[in-house]
Amino acid sequence: MNPDIALNLALILFIPWFSILAVLFWCFPRQPRTRARKYFDTISLIIATAASFAGMHWSMQTADPSHGAMWKQVLATSVAYGLFLGVMTLAILVRRHWLHRATASRR
Numbered sequence: 001m002n003p004d005i006a007l008n009l010a011l012i013l014f015i016p017w018f019s020i021l022a023v024l025f026w027c028f029p030r031q032p033r034t035r036a037r038k039y040f041d042t043i044s045l046i047i048a049t050a051a052s053f054a055g056m057h058w059s060m061q062t063a064d065p066s067h068g069a070m071w072k073q074v075l076a077t078s079v080a081y082g083l084f085l086g087v088m089t090l091a092i093l094v095r096r097h098w099l100h101r102a103t104a105s106r107r
Helices: 003-027 035-062 070-106
Strands: none
Touching: 003 035, 003 070, 035 070
């Protein structure tokens, strides 16, 4: 296997799932759709992807190869997925709190 593909395999395999999660994050809730929210959502998705990418590369370098050749990929996949979900969960909580406060202040 090409070394570049092997190094990024976890992220390549998760692109469809990350895309589905990103679209759901972007579309819901539907309102309010302000410029600040679009900016926040974009930054959140960029940070989640970057954290996933960095975690994947870190785990590929630090995985113990004595557990087998596949262990690097398993660890990289787990770390990349966990970091993406962690950042997205934090972004959802922050956005929900922010939108709730913005809606309450308008009443």
